[in-house]
Amino acid sequence: MEVMKTVAFYNNKGGVGKTTLTVHLALYASKVCKHTVVAACLDRQGDSYRWLTDGEGVRGEGAHRVNPKLSAIYTPHAAPDIGPAADLVVLDCPPSENIGVMVRPNIWVVPITERLAAENLYNVIEDLRGSDAEIILVLNRRGEGGRRQLQKMIEAVSNVKKTTYYERGIGRADAIVRITNEFSDIWSDPFARKIKEDMTEFCKYILRRCGLRSA
């Protein structure tokens, strides 16, 4: 067993891909890399829990076994206390000004899109001020337009300590919407070759940054 690492997906702006990326990282790490993974849904909406449990409602707060190496839990009221039982914990976080003190990850992954304004990132950084963990900005839906906005955003945070920008990002693809609606994953999609590669590379990158095996 490796030293447990926690990756929290956060942005105070909605609809940027937190849930999509949480689910894919959890599946990749557990199925491909055989890490022991817990995917915790801190968002009251329960989207990542519902996705990983194939649409099951969010009634109980017990753990649901997704595959032999992955459990999903719904913990909308508090950060989960996982203990050292997992190699990796991924957290799908709700928008909250206190998130930086509520949750103590090793890495924050902040999905951004080309259309967001720089103010969004100032707010994110403000929310995370209670934390000294690394922040990785990931461009999602790359190619959607708004590159000038994006440039401004990147400039806005380039002087913030411990913040890196994952440039390759993840392309915009209709297949993502399809698999979201089917509670499936991009690697099960018969088409969508490019986006599969994007997602795989993203997952490997985050695992490497955690010091965990990435294949």
Ligand SMILES: Nc1ncnc2c1ncn2[C@@H]1O[C@H](COP(=O)(O)OP(=O)(O)OP(=O)(O)O)[C@@H](O)[C@H]1O
């Ligand atoms: N790369 C992408 N290309 C196309 N559509 C995408 C992509 N990433 C996410 N989406 C779509 O955007 C929508 C929002 O994604 P998601 O639910 O992951 O965001 P979120 O940040 O968790 O949102 P919320 O704030 O509601 O929790 C979903 O319908 C999803 O299918």
Ligand SMILES: [Mg+2]
């Ligand atoms: Mg979500």
